[in-house]
Amino acid sequence: MHSPKRMLFLDLVLSLFRLNGLLIAEGDEMTEALGLTSARWKVIGVIALSNSGLTVPGIARVLGQSRQAVQRITDVMVTDGLLSYEPNPKHKRSVLVVLTEEGKTAYKDLRDVQDPWAINNTEDIPIEELDVGLRLLRRLIQKFDK
Amino acid sequence: MHSPKRMLFLDLVLSLFRLNGLLIAEGDEMTEALGLTSARWKVIGVIALSNSGLTVPGIARVLGQSRQAVQRITDVMVTDGLLSYEPNPKHKRSVLVVLTEEGKTAYKDLRDVQDPWAINNTEDIPIEELDVGLRLLRRLIQKFDK
DNA sequence: AGAATTACGTCAGTATGTTGTCATTTGACA
């Protein structure tokens, strides 16, 4: 049963693993000068994109990670002054995670290097292809997410 | 400069991170009964697909990982009887990693669960979409791998 | 309102991956 579709899919999965590693390495390298790591800019990005406040488990849900993993990162980032914990009117124990001024600056710096990077790397790729690719990923995410 | 292409690309990257995590979780769950983990079936898969022998750094290059990470996995797998190290006629120190009988059985079992899984999850996805997606991933891999 | 379930913070243990360093072996080249 070596259907071409099956081979295609397995190839897709392996390529995805590979690209995931490469992108994290890319991101780490790109943000090294900013003192960020992949785990950190993921968190910063999620917080910056949310209009209402986010709790630690909330960030974890967006990223598809365990709340414990996110908690560990945010604790360090609070110590480092990028984030701060603010009282949550909706919840007595689960505080809100917000960007400090330093955190906002870091986000701006992140955007400043990320934007040209994104543009450079898609110059020669038709927008339709990106669109099909994204829809495929979303479809698969929905399939595997619970 | 919120070009749609840039937003599309960043969205693609985040989705890829997410799907990567989901797929590893899927794979771990799927192979749990076989006593395998994601790190292990990646290694088994690479060895099984190579006709000539592979060394530890060779496996690492295929997977796009550090040789140290692979070395640690293979050491444990040798202890567990899935792999064995064989003398390498081409190299005095860098031995070849081969599947033991137990390892070959594990690969067969892996295929037995992986194949239906791959087929089930692509039932409702047109082959053209998978193809475009794979080509996009390959294109990006080539861009970042150098 | 009271009980049961779910969510959260916290701590611990483990797996997987990275980088860095050092000594040794290989391989290429002047």
Next chain:
DNA sequence: TGTCAAATGACAACATACTGACGTAATTCT
């Protein structure tokens, strides 16, 4: 052939993730 750079094994330190377990707070349900 002799030398030097690259590849390899081995060890260490660290970052990032997962799961499990526990007690407590919040929510849901009857």
